[in-house]
Amino acid sequence: MLETLLAFSLVKxxxxxxxxxxxxxxxxxQLERLSSEEQRQWAxxxxxxxSALFPPDPAYDVASWPQxxxxxxxxxxxxxxxxxHQLLLPEAADMLDRTGAYLASCxxxxxxxxxxxxxxxxxxxxxxxxxVEMAWPLNNLANLYTILGKYAQAEPLYQRxxxxxxxxxxxxxxxxxxxxxxxxxxxxxGKYAQAExxYQRxxxTWEQQLGTEHVDVASPLGGLGNIYSAQGxxxxxxPLYQRxxxxxxxxxxxxxxxxxxIVHGLARFWEMQGNLEEARMxxxxxxxxxxxxxxxxxxxxxxxxxRLIALLHTMGEHExxxxxxxxxxx
Numbered sequence: 001m002l003e004t005l006l007a008f009s010l011v012k013x014x015x016x017x018x019x020x021x022x023x024x025x026x027x028x029x030q031l032e033r034l035s036s037e038e039q040r041q042w043a044x045x046x047x048x049x050x051s052a053l054f055p056p057d058p059a060y061d062v063a064s065w066p067q068x069x070x071x072x073x074x075x076x077x078x079x080x081x082x083x084x085h086q087l088l089l090p091e092a093a094d095m096l097d098r099t100g101a102y103l104a105s106c107x108x109x110x111x112x113x114x115x116x117x118x119x120x121x122x123x124x125x126x127x128x129x130x131x132v133e134m135a136w137p138l139n140n141l142a143n144l145y146t147i148l149g150k151y152a153q154a155e156p157l158y159q160r161x162x163x164x165x166x167x168x169x170x171x172x173x174x175x176x177x178x179x180x181x182x183x184x185x186x187x188x189x190g191k192y193a194q195a196e197x198x199y200q201r202x203x204x205t206w207e208q209q210l211g212t213e214h215v216d217v218a219s220p221l222g223g224l225g226n227i228y229s230a231q232g233x234x235x236x237x238x239p240l241y242q243r244x245x246x247x248x249x250x251x252x253x254x255x256x257x258x259x260x261x262i263v264h265g266l267a268r269f270w271e272m273q274g275n276l277e278e279a280r281m282x283x284x285x286x287x288x289x290x291x292x293x294x295x296x297x298x299x300x301x302x303x304x305x306x307r308l309i310a311l312l313h314t315m316g317e318h319e320x321x322x323x324x325x326x327x328x329x330x
Contacts, residue, residue: 043081044089050074051095058102062257062293068102075099079118093122097137100144105257107299109147116141132168135161139177146185158182173209176202176216183223192227199223215251218244222262229269241266257300260289264304271307276315283308302328 002020005011012021031039054071055064075095082092096119103112120137127133138161145154162178169175179202186195203220210216221244228237241262248259267282283304290301305328312321 040085043085044087047078047081047087047089047092050078051091054095054098058098059105079115088122088125090126093119097140101140104144104147109144112144116144130164132164135164135174139181143181146181146188151185151189154185158185171205171208173205176205180219180223183220187223187227192231195227196224213247215247218247218262222265226265229272234273237269241269255289255292257290257293260286271311276311280311283311296327
């Protein structure tokens with residue numbers, strides 16, 4: 001059967017991937033032979049299949065990113081099918097949300113936003129606007145808007161997620177997620193008093209509910225370190241950075257991108273105090289982690305490299321800075 005199909009160029013063998021590519025005209029003919037209801041049934045099956053295949057936690061599992069990239073085009077095709085056939089499936093929303101988390105982790109927020117919004121729309125129709133399960137997609141979209149600098153759009157989403165989770169209890173561990181997000185949002189806007197209040201409440205809740213060494217605890221610790229450094233409160237910032245770094249190294253590993261985030265913050269801390277050698281060591285470590293885990297031209301790698309280049313010029317190490325500038329321009 002394959003020999004006949006190949007002879008008429010109706011399929012193409014992709015030997016390296018052990019796949020067959022069906023000619024577009026064949027696809028069109030097959031689709032036209034299906035009734036509207038059959039097309040919907042097959043669209044639903046495809047969405048369920050891709051949802052089952054897409055990695056479950058790409059935001060933390062960096063090793064799954066090559067697999068995420070492999071299925072990205074399929075998810076985007078599924079997104080079109082979801083809209084075309086109005087497939088209000090929980091699995092569809094979950095798949096779009098996970099893909100959005102992957103794209104956000106790769107610093108591709110413009111691609112992530114429509115997927116997060118579509119997932120939120122499906123879940124709202126499935127569960128209603130105040131259902132407890134609504135809080136996660138609200139929080140995820142708010143995080144994305146914070147990254148994009150859309151603070152006015154992010155804040156009400158965080159507040160809405162917070163209200164939903166507070167119904168489970170004011171000290172429920174989930175309330176810390178929007179609180180930490182609000183801390184990041186206020187910190188970005190220079191509203192340090194409001195940021196500190198949110199970080200402290202998130203930290204206290206997570207420590208009580210999850211333990212002092214849980215990986216989530218590192219987020220508000222790093223956030224507090226950032227706002228104290230920005231205000232020149234270095235003695236308060238240093239132990240927070242060190243504790244956050246220790247937690248992420250133990251829970252995620254020394255080479256994880258989330259560990260590099262704390263190392264980068266610590267480099268900024270040393271630089272602001274004028275301890276340029278310590279800053280250089282931290283920037284170099286953060287850059288090595290980000291280049292290895294994310295790629296040399298990833299925005300986070302470029303951010304750290306830019307900081308390190310400026311620091312090396314300040315230290316008079318112009319030759320080393322030039323080498324990095326070449327890498328930055330490639």
